[in-house]
Amino acid sequence: MSIAIVGTVAFDSVETPSGKADNVLGGSATYASYSASFFSEVELVSVVGEDFPAEEIAAFKQRGINTDGLEIKKNGKTFRWRGHYGDDLNNAQTLATDLNVLETFDPKLPDTCAAAQFLMLGNFDPALQLKALRQMKCRPKLVVLDTMNLWIDITREDLLKVIAEVDMVIVNDGEARDLTGESNLVKAAKAVMAHGPAIVVIKKGEHGALLFNGGEYFSVPAYPLEEVFDPTGAGDSFAGGLVGYIAKSGEVNNDNLRRGMVYGSVMASFNVEDFTLNRFRELTRAEIEARFLEFKKFAEF
């Protein structure tokens, strides 16, 4: 089944303890779409400027990502982000943000996209997330929302409004605490659920991720990487793998959610092995399945 993924497409300039990359492909929708495309059909909804290379659009298509929903704004420039990671690889320091075409972005979902059975609202302005959600022709089987501290801090009310309408919220531990005021993550997850969503996922970086699905609790460890080359897009890759797997399996149930959490962790662990989308450009299904089996061994007793 197909997933509509709404979010940003960007050029990133990133410096990490392992190296640097300038003006490389990035953005929440880009990472999530690449990751999800290993599992199911993807409809990308975003905006870029005229400076966006035709080869990158071709690369999206080659991965089976439909770009009909990718608006190319005339005379516009693509969104740019410059960031830095110090020793704490869980938190990027933003050095510069040029919104460019994002400033006036008004997401319009093409028909194929508005008919998708799964909708992922990538990290993005919550008012626009809600606008995208309202364009769906039928209620999707699963609506997933990712967000970040920026939106929790500056657009809290808009964020809570869209959270009330989604099925699953994906946040990291710091965001869960900021959003709810609860330092205990079990309490924080319940507090998010009290706003509406039945499913809450809390990403914890090197400590893995937690799934709260009604009364069910599931924990997936992190892949034991000795080197995190570039954490940019790890959260989006996780979300893309998680929702991609569930869309592939077709049904939102506890077993599929658990396996989706593991596939999300697999995809995030590959993504951080190199800058930008480099790792995903050469990744194979066989590598994904091999790593999935490794995760099984990490938790078996």
Add this chain to the structure above:
Amino acid sequence: MSIAIVGTVAFDSVETPSGKADNVLGGSATYASYSASFFSEVELVSVVGEDFPAEEIAAFKQRGINTDGLEIKKNGKTFRWRGHYGDDLNNAQTLATDLNVLETFDPKLPDTCAAAQFLMLGNFDPALQLKALRQMKCRPKLVVLDTMNLWIDITREDLLKVIAEVDMVIVNDGEARDLTGESNLVKAAKAVMAHGPAIVVIKKGEHGALLFNGGEYFSVPAYPLEEVFDPTGAGDSFAGGLVGYIAKSGEVNNDNLRRGMVYGSVMASFNVEDFTLNRFRELTRAEIEARFLEFKKFAEF
């Protein structure tokens, strides 16, 4: 098979966000012994003063803990610790420490104890840990060392000397980083192994615990507690459950280590539900087995 557990027996006064308790039973060897006693025979090696209540010694014995190695110092006073936990339940603030009889403690292992097949060196002065280890009649099947930041900071050389002679080191994430200078926990575990031990366990509080056994990696989640009543002794209870289970099963292999990690987590999760040893005093095997099965469900996919 029996475990000799060397460490402290104390009176604690603790304040946590959930309440307070004054002059209650505590100490690394106490928590570890109570926890391990649910699985195997325990030989306690420690020291107390004449102020130590006969009922507490009777309570040790009632749990099958042999107290022949518990020295009662004439005219001495039992070690006392006063601590406080704020919102960060992973780190105690020490408000006062009265070493008392601990100041001149010179561990002497009785014969039954020196013949134990398993040895746990609880959190304690590393010079005394080494002294205890040297008194073993035969090399035990497994020698386990627990420690804390204090010893890493002030007796680093002594600590590395005893680490070189043990099979398993149990530390928390902060201690692993302090001990090795590595912020990545996989690298930190390898760096500890480079000092000698084949097995390293890293406790991560609310994020569970990791086992590194040669090239094997195992992750156990934390029990999803909404309320941590008192974290005092959680690490010691974890270690006691872990080693207790391995001693019960008799063989140090990967399967037993993994199940031991889970039993350790089970015991720590019970211990933090109440002050001092209260939870252990009423705990049943059936409750332990039921929680073990819950842990299975948390990680299954």
